[in-house]
Amino acid sequence: MLKKQIKLEERGKMDTARFGFFMILPALVFLLFIVIFPLLSSIYLSLSEWSPLTGGGTRWYEAYKFWGWLANYWNILRDVDFLVAILRTFVIVIVVVPVEFFIGLGLAFLFRENFTGKKVFYSIILMPMMIVPAVAGFVFYMLFQAQGPVNSVLSALAMKEVSILWLQGKASAIIAIMIADIWQWSPFMFLILLSGLLSLPEDQINAALILGATKWQRFKMVLFPLMKPVIVISLIFRGMEAVKIFDSIWLMTTGGPGTATESISVYMYKHGFKHLQWSWVAAGGIIILIIITLISLQALKPIREQEEKQAA
Amino acid sequence: MEQKLYTRALKFFLIVVVTILFFFPIYWVFSMAFKPFPEWTAAAGKIYWYPHHPTIDNFRAIFSRKLEMSPIAGTAIRPIVNSLTVSIIGTAIAMVVGIFAAYGISRYKAGGNLPFMLLQLRMFPPIAILIPIMIMWAFLRMIDTWYGLVIIYGVVTLPFSVWLMKTFFDDIRKELDEAAIVDGCSNIGAFFKVVIPLAKGGIASTALFVFILNWSDFLIALILTDRRWTTIPVHISKLQSAMVGALYGPKAALAMIAAVPPIIFGIMIQKYLVRGLTFGAIKK
Amino acid sequence: MAQIVLERLIKQFGAQTAVDGLSLEIKDGEFIALLGPSGCGKTTTMNMISGLLKPDEGNIYFDGHSVVDTPPGKRGVGFMFQNYAVFTFLNVYDNIAFGLKVQKLPQKEITERVNEIARLLQIRHLLRMSASTLSINDMQRVALARSMITKPKIFLLDEPLSNLDAALRATMRVELKKIQQESGQTAIYVTHDQVEAMSLADRIAVMNFAVLQQYDTPYNVYNRPKNLFVANFIGSPTINFFEGVYRKREFALSDFSGGVMPVPSKYAKEVEANLKQERVVVGVRPEHLKVRGMKNGSGPNLKAKIVSYEPLGSKTIVYMHPDGNPHAIVKSVMGSGYKPKLGEVTVLDFEERDVYLFDKETGELVLRFS
Numbered sequence: 001m002l003k004k005q006i007k008l009e010e011r012g013k014m015d016t017a018r019f020g021f022f023m024i025l026p027a028l029v030f031l032l033f034i035v036i037f038p039l040l041s042s043i044y045l046s047l048s049e050w051s052p053l054t055g056g057g058t059r060w061y062e063a064y065k066f067w068g069w070l071a072n073y074w075n076i077l078r079d080v081d082f083l084v085a086i087l088r089t090f091v092i093v094i095v096v097v098p099v100e101f102f103i104g105l106g107l108a109f110l111f112r113e114n115f116t117g118k119k120v121f122y123s124i125i126l127m128p129m130m131i132v133p134a135v136a137g138f139v140f141y142m143l144f145q146a147q148g149p150v151n152s153v154l155s156a157l158a159m160k161e162v163s164i165l166w167l168q169g170k171a172s173a174i175i176a177i178m179i180a181d182i183w184q185w186s187p188f189m190f191l192i193l194l195s196g197l198l199s200l201p202e203d204q205i206n207a208a209l210i211l212g213a214t215k216w217q218r219f220k221m222v223l224f225p226l227m228k229p230v231i232v233i234s235l236i237f238r239g240m241e242a243v244k245i246f247d248s249i250w251l252m253t254t255g256g257p258g259t260a261t262e263s264i265s266v267y268m269y270k271h272g273f274k275h276l277q278w279s280w281v282a283a284g285g286i287i288i289l290i291i292i293t294l295i296s297l298q299a300l301k302p303i304r305e306q307e308e309k310q311a312a
Numbered sequence: 313m314e315q316k317l318y319t320r321a322l323k324f325f326l327i328v329v330v331t332i333l334f335f336f337p338i339y340w341v342f343s344m345a346f347k348p349f350p351e352w353t354a355a356a357g358k359i360y361w362y363p364h365h366p367t368i369d370n371f372r373a374i375f376s377r378k379l380e381m382s383p384i385a386g387t388a389i390r391p392i393v394n395s396l397t398v399s400i401i402g403t404a405i406a407m408v409v410g411i412f413a414a415y416g417i418s419r420y421k422a423g424g425n426l427p428f429m430l431l432q433l434r435m436f437p438p439i440a441i442l443i444p445i446m447i448m449w450a451f452l453r454m455i456d457t458w459y460g461l462v463i464i465y466g467v468v469t470l471p472f473s474v475w476l477m478k479t480f481f482d483d484i485r486k487e488l489d490e491a492a493i494v495d496g497c498s499n500i501g502a503f504f505k506v507v508i509p510l511a512k513g514g515i516a517s518t519a520l521f522v523f524i525l526n527w528s529d530f531l532i533a534l535i536l537t538d539r540r541w542t543t544i545p546v547h548i549s550k551l552q553s554a555m556v557g558a559l560y561g562p563k564a565a566l567a568m569i570a571a572v573p574p575i576i577f578g579i580m581i582q583k584y585l586v587r588g589l590t591f592g593a594i595k596k
Numbered sequence: 597m598a599q600i601v602l603e604r605l606i607k608q609f610g611a612q613t614a615v616d617g618l619s620l621e622i623k624d625g626e627f628i629a630l631l632g633p634s635g636c637g638k639t640t641t642m643n644m645i646s647g648l649l650k651p652d653e654g655n656i657y658f659d660g661h662s663v664v665d666t667p668p669g670k671r672g673v674g675f676m677f678q679n680y681a682v683f684t685f686l687n688v689y690d691n692i693a694f695g696l697k698v699q700k701l702p703q704k705e706i707t708e709r710v711n712e713i714a715r716l717l718q719i720r721h722l723l724r725m726s727a728s729t730l731s732i733n734d735m736q737r738v739a740l741a742r743s744m745i746t747k748p749k750i751f752l753l754d755e756p757l758s759n760l761d762a763a764l765r766a767t768m769r770v771e772l773k774k775i776q777q778e779s780g781q782t783a784i785y786v787t788h789d790q791v792e793a794m795s796l797a798d799r800i801a802v803m804n805f806a807v808l809q810q811y812d813t814p815y816n817v818y819n820r821p822k823n824l825f826v827a828n829f830i831g832s833p834t835i836n837f838f839e840g841v842y843r844k845r846e847f848a849l850s851d852f853s854g855g856v857m858p859v860p861s862k863y864a865k866e867v868e869a870n871l872k873q874e875r876v877v878v879g880v881r882p883e884h885l886k887v888r889g890m891k892n893g894s895g896p897n898l899k900a901k902i903v904s905y906e907p908l909g910s911k912t913i914v915y916m917h918p919d920g921n922p923h924a925i926v927k928s929v930m931g932s933g934y935k936p937k938l939g940e941v942t943v944l945d946f947e948e949r950d951v952y953l954f955d956k957e958t959g960e961l962v963l964r965f966s
Binding site: 139237 | 412416428435440466
């Protein structure tokens with residue numbers, strides 16, 4: 001015991017700190033060059049009015065020649081398409097995340113007990129989550145064709161010909177995209193909520209049972225409070241990813257018809273790559289960054305608390 | 313608590329319905345891949361719910377050079393090779409950098425807030441930093457190269473490799489490292505000789521997890537590649553253009569090729585999916 | 597407050613039988629212990645009584661009414677879990693009030709009763725604290741308050757003291773017993789600690805491998821153990837067993853070279869009648885077995901060599917090898933301050949009336965020579 005302590009102390013505090021630093025050094029280098037630097041240049045660009053098209057052959061670092069200060073920010077915040085894209089994205093998120101949550105929760109409760117073939121059903125239900133999102137977009141593109149399976153089934157149910165042009169209608173396209181997202185990510189919520197549900201302290205639930213709590217009372221007064229941390233984490237993580245929605249939209253509608261299904265990411269891609277308005281998009285990106293950072297600092301609090309609790 | 317038969321039957325029925333709903337789209341694309349032309353074409357007039365005359369023509373089509381697909385698309389062999397290459401190398405980068413960082417964080421509490429900064433990284437819409445990166449890459453002539461793509465893959469999946477490996481290292485008791493050090497190992501020696509072998513399973517699972525992420529990427533490859541190094545998802549989107557948008561059969565074949573590896577790997581690492589997706593916040 | 601009858605309870609988990617035909621009758625207001633090693637079925641039995649598990653076969657009656665089909669919440673039982681299972685997301689007040697809130701009692705009454713019981717258990721100062729931050733000892737009191745506040749007729753305790761520090765365990769034992777006696781509840785206490793069972797219970801149900809071994813008062817379980825298992829499980833240090841062969845007038849004990857123990861003439865006929873075969877086990881408790889120098893002459897000539905001893909303050913345990921079997925250990929309890937010479941050969945000294953005779957084949961007690 002004594003020998004061990006002496007050896008470890010011999011290493012000294014300096015030594016340990018230095019070793020730790022070297023271990024994270026590669027990661028820091030990465031972050032510096034590939035995150036920090038682009039971010040700074042993004043800010044730099046956003047403050048100019050340069051674009052490869054209008055710049056007349058200048059390089060990007062010469063953007064200072066086209067200085068515009070906050071002109072981009074001012075203009076982009078007045079661009080209806082941009083604001084609508086933000087609104088549209090948040091509407092999509094507000095709809096799909098709760099739906100995915102409730103489907104996931106319901107499934108989690110169904111999977112509490114054992115039944116024949118449980119493992120097989122479990123694996124199949126998890127599959128949508130593992131599909132390449134772009135492929136999922138393509139699949140739903142096929143499904144939502146005018147002559148496709150979705151209309152077929154609806155026709156059978158309604159007992160008359162249903163031939164909705166899903167991806168051509170402004171509202172129906174958004175609905176189609178939401179359905180595709182719900183399909184792909186409900187299993188994600190299911191996975192997380194089921195883990196949480198299965199790791200609940202059974203004793204506390206049994207204690208409530210013996211104290212006379214009915215099924216509903218047990219859910220409301222014991223299960224739900226115990227699950228709160230997991231629920232919060234699942235909503236935050238799913239929300240975080242949902243805001244970035246791009247792949248499925250691009251494969252299904254490329255943001256169309258017109259701009260009817262442009263999410264934030266789609267808007268910025270189009271303006272960045274179709275119209276090459278780089279500084280404009282840089283400004284947009286910074287704005288989004290600020291919004292997301294503010295939200296994330298709030299949202300990540302419960303996760304930090306969880307980490308600290310686990311470390312203790 | 314044991315239940316009545318009626319409730320159990322109802323629950324089972326619900327599960328079956330949900331499973332069918334979730335499986336159907338996957339089934340659809342798989343079945344599409346094996347349908348002959350008259351069955352998948354939009355002009356068919358009716359839906360073939362299963363391939364009446366299954367064929368592998370679609371697979372032949374996407375690999376052949378002779379198919380009259382849009383000139384920007386070409387054959388699918390290149391994208392498949394590309395996807396494999398960049399996914400593997402990108403994973404390797406994320407794993408190497410991530411494992412070192414995770415060890416430093418797990419054992420030496422290095423970096424302070426670094427882990428959470430990495431988490432915040434995931435919150436940014438990628439498009440926001442991809443534009444300046446694209447500009448940088450264009451300047452460095454790294455567009456449409458494998459190394460240009462792979463570095464970004466490494467960075468973007470770094471949060472996952474760091475957090476996941478950190479949880480695996482946390483699971484290995486510190487006393488084991490210390491025992492090795494007491495026996496004369498250097499810090500780095502303890503790392504390689506004791507911890508890494510013990511974390512083998514975690515390393516494999518994390519690698520598969522990161523691979524799935526890289527393989528599934530769309531936006532980054534879309535922006536940073538052009539013709540030579542397009543990956544499968546990008547290739548599929550290129551085929552969405554008006555001329556060949558309705559080539560459901562061959563495209564489904566390609567989609568299926570894209571979809572299969574993540575599904576297989578995903579099922580293999582099922583146990584660790586929760587941990588990976590929530591950055592270790594939840595461990596079953 | 598209620599009489600409990602268990603009737604041939606059977607519970608199986610897959611191929612394993614956890615409880616095999618258990619029948620027990622517990623009188624109204626009695627405090628009994630379910631005692632046995634881990635896996636003997638005591639917790640499973642408890643769970644069936646509380647309603648958390650349903651027996652595969654058999655019946656359970658509270659005051660004559662079958663409760664097997666009654667849900668746990670409606671059986672009127674209180675339950676103390678081994679790890680207390682306090683609601684970690686509530687404060688102490690809400691924890692204790694839980695059972696009353698479930699019954700939808702008026703707020704005023706709830707507050708009154710919570711305060712009353714908190715005062716009784718001396719935890720009033722904790723009422724506003726979060727349950728997850730409590731010390732183990734406080735948690736235990738909160739769990740107790742929570743289960744008692746609903747005034748259950750039957751109180752089930754699942755090893756409630758095993759997580760406490762030794763010092764507190766003794767105090768809590770006394771307190772638990774006092775509470776039970778004052779409230780008149782029928783109590784069932786599951787434990788693997790025979791000291792706890794002996795000190796607390798009116799009667800002890802000793803279980804092993806899913807089967808009830810003996811159900812009797814502590815005195816009887818100690819003095820008239822029904823079989824080898826009970827004799828070995830009860831008593832600390834554990835009983836000494838000497839294997840031997842019955843030879844009409846004496847027992848030839850194989851652990852001792854040439855060691856024989858005569859059959860007391862008083863019991864010769866009984867032994868002859870009740871012993872179905874010749875292989876026996878003779879049991880003598882260490883506290884009845886003394887170490888004697890070689891000089892005195894009387895008593896059976898059983899020799900042993902002293903190998904070590906434990907001075908425990910109030911007593912000393914001496915460990916010896918019998919001279920015919922260097923792998924066996926004989927234990928003796930001697931007085932405080934006794935210091936034997938290691939390696940010394942001594943004679944074992946015990947009274948005839950402290951000897952138990954077991955049939956080796958059935959494991960059962962044939963008789964005790966007293």
